[in-house]
Amino acid sequence: MNINLNIWRQTKESTAGKFVRYRLENIDPNISFLEMLDILNNKLIKEKQEPVVFDHDCREGICGSCGFMINGQPHGPQKATTVCQLHMRAFQNEDELTLEPFRAASFPVIKDLSVDRRSFDRIILSGGYVDINTGEAPEANLIKVPKTNADEAFLSAACIGCGACVAACKNSSAMLFTSSKISHLSLLPQGKKEAKERVLKMVATMDDEGFGSCTNTGACSAECPKEISQANIVRLNKELIKSVID
């Protein structure tokens, strides 16, 4: 198949970027999207041009490194799929694809399609952990966790921190990410102890990092490759209310 690409090229945050057109012919529809970009980059290198910078690591949908916009959708058109798990067969021969980085003031562009998402790390650092002694693993049956809580916590913990939720939001809000990181701890007994402090600290850091506020439109969940649900945002709100009331 043949593919026409409009790719955002930008050397660093402070310089202006622009779209550049590329065309690839005879692409195997069964290769992955990132493999298609690898082919493009090989071609560019051979032609002594700068390759397109994009983030990736595991290429199996679990690390959260990859992610950019394809035709206005974070991670592209396929539901519940990171861009590394997307295949060219999701597109048609001669499709026009516009690739641009996740856009948010808190995600400055590093180069081309790669953005700096360390603002997420700083949210985690401010409270997304539990303070417990490590050492020998405790007896598993000592801490009882209801099955429903375990399942819900697992779903929340599935967030890979890719940032697609911020890119999908009209306010560049990080509520879905932050709420999933608060949820997976607050749902489990180990996370209860620091729950009140945690929510206040993480929300304050999220604000300080310059992310917008949530207007409850649900655009984030619709685009999240891990289908993190709005229930997490509800849980964050509840945690904040609880931190004040009792």
Place this chain on the structure above:
Amino acid sequence: MKIFKALNTSVGKKIAMAITGLSLALFMVFHLIGNLNLFLGPEAFNGYVLKLKKLGFLIRIAEAGLLSFVLIHVYSGIVLWLKNKRAISKTPSYSITSTPRASRYTLLTGSFVFIFLVMHWSTFWYKFNFSKGNKTYYEIVLGPEVGFGNIYYTLFYIIAIGLLGYHLKHGFDSAGQTLAIKGTKYEKTYYSLAAVFWFWIPFGFISIPVYFGIILRLLG
């Protein structure tokens, strides 16, 4: 104190906005019931206003409460809106966004409602309290000066209430998530009331200028 820490965050401000917004929406129900007395004729309406007046300072306290709720709501709304403007990238995304329309225009619809409120107070409220003259309340409301006898005022009123309904179309939904009503056993009841607040209550308010300001005028 924890509460100030919480209110300092964006989520805290959203919660303040949701509580004040829902309270104002609830107040509108009582306001509407009072207004509907207009359909029962001059005695009913004038009698109702006089009854309220008899409550004296209680009414003043309620008014002060409502005003502070409006101010808290508007203040949080504007602070968050500014924060959101700063949060988005300076390079616009070339992507298409699929955000529900009503949620994009909350500040705009809200601001229009605020202008309306200021006008509402400086006309009806001011006249009722300080410059009634020898007119009855009924005559002021339906009169040509600031009432539905004035076609411009009538149209402005209809538009403002319509936009308030649109504001609540998103606002009521949003508040359910902000206040964590979603996911509780009250969720169904809450969301089944959405149309009452965003459609039927505004519809009730609008029925008054439509009847007295337009239908009666057309009938001569």
